[in-house]
Amino acid sequence: MPVIKADLDLCQGYANCVMEAPKFFDISDDGVVVVLQEEFAEENRAKVEAAVRSCPVSALRIEE
Amino acid sequence: MGSRTVVVGASVGGTKTVQALRSQGYAGELLVVEAEPHLPYDKPPLSKGYLTGTLGRDRLNLVSDAEIKDLAVGVKLGVRAKSLDVAANELALEDGERIAFDNLIVASGVRARPSPWQAKDGVHLLRTLDDAEMLKKNLQNSRSVVVVGGGFIGAEVAAAARHFGLDVSIVDPLEVPIGRVLGDPVGKLFTRLHHLNDVATHFGNGVEAITGTKGNLTVELTDGKLLSCDLVVVGIGAVPNTEWLASSGLLIENGLVCDEYCRADGQANIFGVGDVARWYHPRQRELVRVEHWTNAVEQAACVAHNITNPKDLTRYAPVPYVWSDQYDWKIQIAGETARASDYVVVEDPSNENRFAAVYADHSGLFCGVATVNWPRAMIQCRRLLDSENAISIPLNLLNDLLPGRPG
Numbered sequence: 077m078p079v080i081k082a083d084l085d086l087c088q089g090y091a092n093c094v095m096e097a098p099k100f101f102d103i104s105d106d107g108v109v110v111v112l113q114e115e116f117a118e119e120n121r122a123k124v125e126a127a128v129r130s131c132p133v134s135a136l137r138i139e140e
Numbered sequence: 141m142g143s144r145t146v147v148v149g150a151s152v153g154g155t156k157t158v159q160a161l162r163s164q165g166y167a168g169e170l171l172v173v174e175a176e177p178h179l180p181y182d183k184p185p186l187s188k189g190y191l192t193g194t195l196g197r198d199r200l201n202l203v204s205d206a207e208i209k210d211l212a213v214g215v216k217l218g219v220r221a222k223s224l225d226v227a228a229n230e231l232a233l234e235d236g237e238r239i240a241f242d243n244l245i246v247a248s249g250v251r252a253r254p255s256p257w258q259a260k261d262g263v264h265l266l267r268t269l270d271d272a273e274m275l276k277k278n279l280q281n282s283r284s285v286v287v288v289g290g291g292f293i294g295a296e297v298a299a300a301a302r303h304f305g306l307d308v309s310i311v312d313p314l315e316v317p318i319g320r321v322l323g324d325p326v327g328k329l330f331t332r333l334h335h336l337n338d339v340a341t342h343f344g345n346g347v348e349a350i351t352g353t354k355g356n357l358t359v360e361l362t363d364g365k366l367l368s369c370d371l372v373v374v375g376i377g378a379v380p381n382t383e384w385l386a387s388s389g390l391l392i393e394n395g396l397v398c399d400e401y402c403r404a405d406g407q408a409n410i411f412g413v414g415d416v417a418r419w420y421h422p423r424q425r426e427l428v429r430v431e432h433w434t435n436a437v438e439q440a441a442c443v444a445h446n447i448t449n450p451k452d453l454t455r456y457a458p459v460p461y462v463w464s465d466q467y468d469w470k471i472q473i474a475g476e477t478a479r480a481s482d483y484v485v486v487e488d489p490s491n492e493n494r495f496a497a498v499y500a501d502h503s504g505l506f507c508g509v510a511t512v513n514w515p516r517a518m519i520q521c522r523r524l525l526d527s528e529n530a531i532s533i534p535l536n537l538l539n540d541l542l543p544g545r546p547g
Contacts, residue, residue, distance in 0.1 A: 088470065089515025090463060092434055095522065105541070107515035125163045129156055130437050132184060132463070134199075 077115040080124060083135045084108050092130035097123045109135065143168030145447065146231055146239055148221045148384075149247035150174035152182060153414025153436035155202045157245050158213050160444030168242065170213040173233060175248075175381075177218040178269055179203070184433050186272040187296040188465045192303045193276070200269070221248065224388040226407065243409045243447050246385070246396050247440075250378035250415040250431060255288075257347055262354030263372045266293060275373065278354070279304050282370035286310075286359045288347055289375035290317030292464045295330065297373050298339050299467045308339045309367050311359065315344040321478050322510050326485070326497045330466070337467045342367070378431060380416045394418055395429040400455040402443050408450075411443045423457045424476070432462040459525040468493060472515065474522040475499065475508030484531065486538045488514065496521070496538055500531040509534065517541055 080100060089107035093100070100120075102110045116124050128136040145161065147154045150172045158170055174180070180202035189195030208215060220234040224244070231239045252267035264275045275297075279285065285301045287294045290312030301308045314320060319327030334341050346362040350372055359367040380395040391397040391405040395418035402419050404410040412419060414436035418429035435458060442456040464471040477483075480499035488494040496517045499508040506529045509521040520541065521534040 088463075089518075090434075090472070091515060091519035091522065092437070092461070094519050095461075098523070103516050103519045105516055107513075122163055126160070126441055129159055129163070129441075130434070132182075132433055 077117065078121070078124075079114050079139045080111050080116065080128075081114075081137050081139050082109045082111050086133045086135035088133055088135075090132050092132065093127040093136060096127035096130050100124060101127060143242045144240065145170055145243040145245065146241040147172045147245040147247055148231070149245075149249050149381075149414070149416070150176075150180040150215065150217070151247065151249050151414070151436075152180075152202060152433055153249065153416075153440055154245060154247035155180040156437045156440035157247060157413050157443055158211055159203075160441045161447060162211050164444050164448045166444065166448050170211065171216070171239065172213055173216045173219055173221055173231070173239075175218070175220040176268060176270075179205075179208075179215070179217070181269055182433075183267070184463075186269065187266055187293050187300070191266075191272055191276055191279070191297070191300040221384040224385055224390070226388050226390065226410070229409070241409075243411070245411050245413055245443065246404065246416060247413040247436075248381040248384070248416050250380050252375075253377045253379050255350075255372075255374040255376075257288075257350040257374070259350045259357055259372070260353040262352070262357050262370070263350055263374060265374055266297060267378070278371055279306065282306055282355070284308070284369040285371040285373060286357070286367050286369045287373045287375065288312075288359070289377075290314065290341070290343060291320075291375060291377070292318075292462075292466075293375035294373070295334070295466045296464060297375060298334065299337065299465070301373075302337050302339060302467070307369075309342060309359075309369070310334060310339055311342045311345060311347060311361065311367075313344065313346040313362075317343060321473065322497065323477070323480065323483060323499075326483065326510065333467060333469060378415065380418075380429070382416060393427075397427060400457075401446050401453045402439060402456050403446070411446070413439045413443050419456060421457060422455045430458075430460060432460060434458075434461045457526075459522065461522065469512050470515075471510065471512055472518040473508070473510045474518065475506075475525045476501075477508035477510055480507055482531075484535060486517075486535065486542075488542060490543045498531060498534050498538070504531060505529065506531045506534050 181200040252265040284307040287310040316324045316327040318330040348360040396412040398412040398419035415431045494513040496511045501507040511518040
């Protein structure tokens with residue numbers, strides 16, 4: 077299954093990913109992304125891709 | 141299926157539309173035309189980390205070469221769109237080429253509003269990568285700068301100039317420039333932030349003239365005060381790039397006028413995306429044009445959906461969201477703070493550099509939020525903004541986030 081990877085050093089807590097796919101992303105008290113589920117099924121691909129695209133600092137990617 | 145979508149503009153709106161189209165299964169031909177000579181790059185850092193040097197050039201790329209190949213998108217750089225023939229579905233470029241399309245994406249963006257004051261040299265605008273390169277070089281070789289315009293770009297440039305140790309003054313005709321967005325009481329906190337960082341503010345004061353030359357400029361204010369400096373940066377807003385559409389017959393009024401599906405007025409196959417698009421916002425019930433990065437991304441996704449699902453069109457009703465970095469403040473704003481009639485500030489007693497301002501509209505409903513150095517507070521509140529909530533709901537969430545509280 078494809079896997080979500082987050083670069084916690086790049087993340088600035090803009091949280092656009094949470095708006096796009098709240099099942100997969102949250103923001104911690106420290107203001108950085110928390111990946112709630114790393115693996116995702118194909119049916120969720122468009123949602124996860126939208127979340128990845130919405131990151132202003134390109135801190136998210138999908139590993140196939 | 142022989143369909144061709146042409147995108148005018150390869151900044152964030154155009155690029156994200158291409159990505160979203162492929163993500164949503166668009167199999168037709170894709171072609172992007174961009175006036176600038178650079179591969180797609182990101183603009184928000186140009187007045188922030190890229191200007192101070194904390195963010196390298198490689199971090200500006202919106203797509204890699206490999207991704208352009210994967211997207212199977214043709215890219216024409218350094219060529220301007222010249223005109224559009226709506227009846228013939230044909231775009232003309234300044235190099236003479238004519239391109240037929242099935243769908244056209246208008247993502248030609250905005251440009252910095254030109255300075256109405258001209259000195260011999262030393263007066264800078266900031267919009268493009270080339271602008272940023274030139275400004276950065278000059279900031280490093282200057283002792284003093286006057287920033288004209290106290291909005292977000294102006295404030296970010298002032299912060300970057302302080303980073304390089306320059307003497308900085310900032311001028312704006314409004315008494316409280318950020319008050320336009322956040323109301324005067326909260327806006328004053330941003331004025332105070334300039335003062336804490338040794339920036340002189342001349343607010344409630346316009347510019348009469350700029351004279352001299354780089355290294356020896358004089359800015360004359362409307363109250364007669366004279367400011368001497370090496371460099372001037374003018375950040376007084378932006379103008380939509382719609383000249384190429386002037387003869388198309390499309391409705392142009394402060395941007396390309398679009399319906400709630402982001403289709404150019406009266407057209408089924410021409411869409412506006414990003415800073416250039418002024419669309420009918422179904423919740424706000426008026427035409428709006430938004431110059432925010434996140435808006436371009438969300439609008440791109442909506443347009444991609446509407447192109448790939450012509451029988452299941454989605455109306456575009458986003459919650460506005462924008463961020464700004466000023467000195468040691470990371471500022472995030474969501475919703476319609478400018479239209480609020482009341483607000484409450486929630487401070488974190490454990491961190492004096494952290495607070496949230498929560499806004500209510502005339503009926504007491506939560507309508508917007510601004511946070512400083514508090515991303516978790518922002519996302520908790522922002523998620524509430526696409527439905528109707530009493531202001532007590534975000535306030536309770538914020539109180540739960542404060543130290544010593546349960547949750």
